[in-house]
Amino acid sequence: MPGTPPTRFVYLGPEGTFAEQALRTVPAAERGTRTPARSVGEALDSVRVGEADAALVPLENSIGGAVGVTLDEMAEGEPLVITREVVLPVEFVLGARPGTTLDDIRSVAAHPQASTQCRNWLRGHLPDAVVVDVLSNGAAAGGVASGEYDAAVCAPIGAARHRLAVLADKIADHPDAVTRFALVSRPGPPPPPTGDDLTSLAVYIAHDRVGALLSVLMELAVRGVNLTRIESRPTGEALGRYVFFLDCTGHVADVRLGEALQGLRRVCADVRFLGSYPRHRFSGAAGDRPVPAPAGLSDADYADAAAWLARLRAGAQP
Numbered sequence: 369m370p371g372t373p374p375t376r377f378v379y380l381g382p383e384g385t386f387a388e389q390a391l392r393t394v395p396a397a398e399r400g401t402r403t404p405a406r407s408v409g410e411a412l413d414s415v416r417v418g419e420a421d422a423a424l425v426p427l428e429n430s431i432g433g434a435v436g437v438t439l440d441e442m443a444e445g446e447p448l449v450i451t452r453e454v455v456l457p458v459e460f461v462l463g464a465r466p467g468t469t470l471d472d473i474r475s476v477a478a479h480p481q482a483s484t485q486c487r488n489w490l491r492g493h494l495p496d497a498v499v500v501d502v503l504s505n506g507a508a509a510g511g512v513a514s515g516e517y518d519a520a521v522c523a524p525i526g527a528a529r530h531r532l533a534v535l536a537d538k539i540a541d542h543p544d545a546v547t548r549f550a551l552v553s554r555p556g557p558p559p560p561p562t563g564d565d566l567t568s569l570a571v572y573i574a575h576d577r578v579g580a581l582l583s584v585l586m587e588l589a590v591r592g593v594n595l596t597r598i599e600s601r602p603t604g605e606a607l608g609r610y611v612f613f614l615d616c617t618g619h620v621a622d623v624r625l626g627e628a629l630q631g632l633r634r635v636c637a638d639v640r641f642l643g644s645y646p647r648h649r650f651s652g653a654a655g656d657r658p659v660p661a662p663a664g665l666s667d668a669d670y671a672d673a674a675a676w677l678a679r680l681r682a683g684a685q686p
């Protein structure tokens with residue numbers, strides 16, 4: 369039932385992923401059920417078909433960039449909306465079955481984003497090992513435990529959950545990397561505005577119209593809506609055909625963002641609303657505070673203008 373708080377959660381599994389760790393920061397998930405899925409697509413489809421109320425999936429990483437499969441899955445199929453974001457520091461370890469040494473390792477299982485972030489360490493310490501892409505950090509650890517691979521780039525909780533020895537820790541090339549996760553549900557009333565929210569969209573432009581993308585950006589800029597992320601993904605129709613994923617500051621209930629969304633509806637071939645949700649609350653440690661919203665017209669200015677227009681239309685004195 370839309371608007372009912374979620375109780376059945378699914379996450380990118382298997383057990384031992386950062387996604388599981390991120391889900392455990394969601395209070396409602398501690399009270400509900402938590403089921404691992406083999407892939408992002410499987411997790412999101414569980415929500416679409418009603419087997420789960422919410423899915424926790426990776427969205428982007430500060431080093432490796434967007435998790436493409438999540439964007440692609442959100443752009444197609446039955447619509448889903450983000451109701452919460454979780455930003456988690458990710459620290460990778462090299463896990464292996466107890467007794468394994470670095471010299472024994474011929475294959476390393478790793479999520480593509482994980483191997484990207486540990487590229488230099490792997491190249492320096494395991495130059496002859498074959499790195500095999502797997503669907504998640506948990507799958508990497510599980511594949512080592514089952515004997516399929518010699519070692520895994522995985523999360524510390526993955527090594528622990530699959531009873532692996534940690535042969536090396538802090539193996540990421542960038543120690544301060546973070547990953548942004550999204551909690552996704554079927555469309556329903558968005559979380560109430562907090563004054564520090566994001567709204568995510570997928571916009572399809574008319575590629576044959578000169579300046580089509582600029583028109584999109586202008587609908588936001590002229591209303592003082594700050595664009596915090598833009599990402600293009602192929603639509604699959606043809607080379608050069610893209611869907612653009614936008615994160616904007618503000619909430620769908622805001623006057624200003626509401627006007628911008630109506631403008632996008634007018635100028636785009638299609639707009640898919642992907643949710644309005646609170647920005648992740650940082651610990652407040654130096655350097656990881658959210659960027660303050662830019663100065664610009666306030667919502668009160670927009671409300672005042674709307675009331676002024678209504679008076680004009682009613683023939684009253686402006």
Ligand SMILES: O=C(O)C(=O)Cc1ccccc1
Nearest residue numbers: 385386387426481504505547
């Ligand atoms: O959640 C996980 O553990 C994943 O496998 C996705 C992922 C991959 C790389 C960095 C962070 C999350």
